[in-house]
Amino acid sequence: MSKLIQGYEVVIGFETHTQLATSSKIFSRASTAFGAEPNTQAAPVDLALPGTLPVMNKGAVECAIKLGLALGSTIAEKSIFARKNYFYPDLPKGYQISQFEIPVVQGGSVEFFLGEQPKTVHLVRAHLEEDAGKSLHEDFIGQSGIDLNRAGTPLLEIVTEPDMHSSDEAVAYAKELHKIVTWIGICDGNMQEGSFRCDANVSVHKPNTPLGTRREIKNLNSFKFMQQAIDFEIRWQIEQIEDGKKIQQATVLFDPDTGETRAMRTKEDAADYRYFPDPDLPPLHVAPSWVNQVKATMPELPRVMAARFVSEYGLPEYDANQLTQSQAMAAYFEDAAKACGQSKLASNWVMGEISRRLNQDEKTFEQCPVSAVCLGELLNRVHASSINVQAARTLLDRLWSGELKYDNGRFILELEGHGSITKSLLMGDLIVELGLGQINDSGALEKIIEEVLAANPDNVAQFKAGKDKAFNALVGQAMKASKGKANPQQVNDMLRSKLGA
Ligand code: ADP
Ligand code: MG
Numbered sequence: 001m002s003k004l005i006q007g008y009e010v011v012i013g014f015e016t017h018t019q020l021a022t023s024s025k026i027f028s029r030a031s032t033a034f035g036a037e038p039n040t041q042a043a044p045v046d047l048a049l050p051g052t053l054p055v056m057n058k059g060a061v062e063c064a065i066k067l068g069l070a071l072g073s074t075i076a077e078k079s080i081f082a083r084k085n086y087f088y089p090d091l092p093k094g095y096q097i098s099q100f101e102i103p104v105v106q107g108g109s110v111e112f113f114l115g116e117q118p119k120t121v122h123l124v125r126a127h128l129e130e131d132a133g134k135s136l137h138e139d140f141i142g143q144s145g146i147d148l149n150r151a152g153t154p155l156l157e158i159v160t161e162p163d164m165h166s167s168d169e170a171v172a173y174a175k176e177l178h179k180i181v182t183w184i185g186i187c188d189g190n191m192q193e194g195s196f197r198c199d200a201n202v203s204v205h206k207p208n209t210p211l212g213t214r215r216e217i218k219n220l221n222s223f224k225f226m227q228q229a230i231d232f233e234i235r236w237q238i239e240q241i242e243d244g245k246k247i248q249q250a251t252v253l254f255d256p257d258t259g260e261t262r263a264m265r266t267k268e269d270a271a272d273y274r275y276f277p278d279p280d281l282p283p284l285h286v287a288p289s290w291v292n293q294v295k296a297t298m299p300e301l302p303r304v305m306a307a308r309f310v311s312e313y314g315l316p317e318y319d320a321n322q323l324t325q326s327q328a329m330a331a332y333f334e335d336a337a338k339a340c341g342q343s344k345l346a347s348n349w350v351m352g353e354i355s356r357r358l359n360q361d362e363k364t365f366e367q368c369p370v371s372a373v374c375l376g377e378l379l380n381r382v383h384a385s386s387i388n389v390q391a392a393r394t395l396l397d398r399l400w401s402g403e404l405k406y407d408n409g410r411f412i413l414e415l416e417g418h419g420s421i422t423k424s425l426l427m428g429d430l431i432v433e434l435g436l437g438q439i440n441d442s443g444a445l446e447k448i449i450e451e452v453l454a455a456n457p458d459n460v461a462q463f464k465a466g467k468d469k470a471f472n473a474l475v476g477q478a479m480k481a482s483k484g485k486a487n488p489q490q491v492n493d494m495l496r497s498k499l500g501a
């Protein structure tokens with residue numbers, strides 16, 4: 001049962017245009033690279049010159065097959081290309097080549113978690129089509145021009161059933177789909193450049209009544225805008241209905257500046273496009289043997305990998321899901337876990353310290369300045385209690401900034417005040433050199449603790465009066481007195497026993 005808003009149930013279906021990561025266009029040999037000078041990447045076919053004929057790009061079909069395999073869809077052995085007819089300046093042919101009645105990918109589903117809740121969104125289809133060009137409005141000369149570099153870029157439009165019932169579900173679906181298409185390598189996922197654009201169809205209705213009329217929010221290219229746009233649209237539609245007005249089927253745009261959606265045009269029906277099979281392209285045949293060939297090249301999928309992380313490394317499901325956000329992150333975790341033999345410790349550091357630093361630097365795991373093997377070496381020492389967490393963080397800081405380098409089992413340290421003079425050390429020697437070794441010796445710790453207790457009678461009295469915070473203050477003092485090198489667990493235990501707690 002989905003949650004109601006002011007007595008209304010929300011219904012959402014998605015159409016997502018994923019730009020396929022092929023190097024050439026879907027029906028011509030022109031390049032698909034982003035950002036070139038206008039009209040430098042448009043072949044005669046893309047310019048719609050008379051007498052030119054489209055030729056199907058095999059790589060684009062393989063992308064569709066990969067998606068179908070990843071989502072458990074049926075891959076049609078025979079599908080048809082159709083002409084979708086409409087006029088627009090950026091569409092010189094006067095029609096877009098798409099698939100209509102028989103798409104290459106049919107059915108399937110996307111499964112994900114929303115918090116703890118498992119959720120399945122069913123797909124209707126995914127079809128191959130070409131992108132249109134772009135109108136460029138040059139305000140300073142008061143003219144508009146057409147750039148056909150994007151014309152003919154291969155797209156896979158992925159259409160869901162109206163299975164989602166809140167903006168949270170919709171965003172979680174879009175994030176999961178984004179993860180899958182980038183994971184299997186069919187799309188670069190760059191939302192700013194328009195490689196992954198979502199149209200959200202939104203309607204509201206009272207439970208146990210027919211579905212409401214939908215409005216389609218076009219071209220959502222960030223997850224944040226997606227959430228804002230859908231939330232605004234839901235409130236707007238409910239308000240209209242409560243005011244006694246009818247919702248008109250329409251295509252709307254979201255304006256990030258006002259946070260509002262605004263009708264762009266009334267929605268066309270399929271009949272308006274006069275679809276018919278494209279006589280220039282024969283039916284697309286995908287033999288089962290081709291599907292099998294592609295299957296052999298598929299990477300382990302995120303959900304399968306997450307299940308393996310649970311069984312192979314004994315990780316909690318939460319960790320397994322977090323670590324499989326991207327292939328690079330998952331590989332980083334596996335390498336670190338193998339290097340130190342401590343899966344949970346590696347998981348904590350990859351999800352925590354490493355992710356946090358990467359986020360701060362706006363870097364991905366591919367760009368991580370500290371290798372997984374190097375992290376594994378640090379964690380080895382943490383696990384063996386030869387350094388504590390604080391010392392490991394200090395080392396990580398130095399490695400991150402490049403002040404300290406790691407190369408094949410050795411650490412390269414720049415000597416202070418000696419410019420370019422460096423020292424190459426094994427981990428054990430490095431810890432000694434930097435004075436980071438953990439103090440595990442109970443005699444030494446006892447001495448520190450005695451001194452801290454003697455110097456902080458107020459905290460001791462407060463603790464005895466029942467204030468737990470005072471205990472943390474004493475631990476802090478002892479850590480400080482040891483220059484951060486004391487074994488924190490031992491300090492805790494010894495303090496408790498000394499205080500008779
Ligand atoms: P069209 O091809 O004209 O855009 P479709 O029937 O293919 O129309 O649906 C497009 C999208 O709209 C699909 O994702 C579908 O799930 C969704 N959808 C259909 N009806 C509704 C509705 N009443 N409310 C919300 N979404 C809907
Ligand atoms: Mg549509």
